Amino acid sequence: MKRILMILTIAAVLFVALFVREIHERGQLRVRAVYAADHARILAECRALMAAKESQQRSEFKGSAPEIQVVDRVDRSGMREIALLKPSYVTISDKEVMICLSALPRVYVLAFKTNVQEYGTERITNGLWLSPHPSQDRMQLGTHNAGQ
Numbered sequence: 001m002k003r004i005l006m007i008l009t010i011a012a013v014l015f016v017a018l019f020v021r022e023i024h025e026r027g028q029l030r031v032r033a034v035y036a037a038d039h040a041r042i043l044a045e046c047r048a049l050m051a052a053k054e055s056q057q058r059s060e061f062k063g064s065a066p067e068i069q070v071v072d073r074v075d076r077s078g079m080r081e082i083a084l085l086k087p088s089y090v091t092i093s094d095k096e097v098m099i100c101l102s103a104l105p106r107v108y109v110l111a112f113k114t115n116v117q118e119y120g121t122e123r124i125t126n127g128l129w130l131s132p133h134p135s136q137d138r139m140q141l142g143t144h145n146a147g148q
Contacts, residue, residue, distance in 0.1 A: 027105035031130065033085055034101070034109055039125045041081040046097035046111030047127075049079065053092045085109070098134055106132040117141060 082090065082099060091098040095116045099109040110129045112118045119141040120129025131137050 027102055027107050030085075030101040030107045034107075034124065034130060037085060038081050039128055042085075042109070043111050043125070043127050045079045045082050046099075047113065049090070049092050049097055050094065050113055054094065108132070108134050110134055 085099060085101055088100045088103060090100070095113050097111045099111070101107040101109065108131050109124075110118075110120050110131055112127045112129075114127065118127065118129060119137040120131040120134070121137060122130040124130060
């Protein structure tokens with residue numbers, strides 16, 4: 001009986017280790033896809049989404065809450081470079097677009113309007129950042145600005 005428990009324990013530990021490794025590799029593949037993409041085009045497509053949302057808000061008198069775009073809508077809207085990243089979802093707000101590439105591990109691309117304060121963990125180019133935790137990055141930005 002002890003031998004069976006030991007074998008099951010070893011098997012469980014190996015399974016968890018392989019699962020964690022697989023998740024890490026999946027995240028790295030997503031990050032590599034972002035770096036291989038056309039950054040200028042991603043940023044242009046994101047800024048076009050923000051402009052379209054702003055135009056829609058003016059015409060429909062909507063509030064400024066972020067809008068969740070379903071992936072197939074992004075694909076059909078001509079956002080080819082964003083669609084090539086195969087996002088889980090895209091969130092559009094007045095000042096930024098957040099592209100969720102993976103929930104586990106967390107991989108987000110953040111694209112910003114011009115002349116707004118940017119945040120993220122890893123800067124790709126002006127206006128475009130990577131982050132595993134955009135909410136925390138945003139809070140740290142607020143804390144940093146309060147201390148200035």
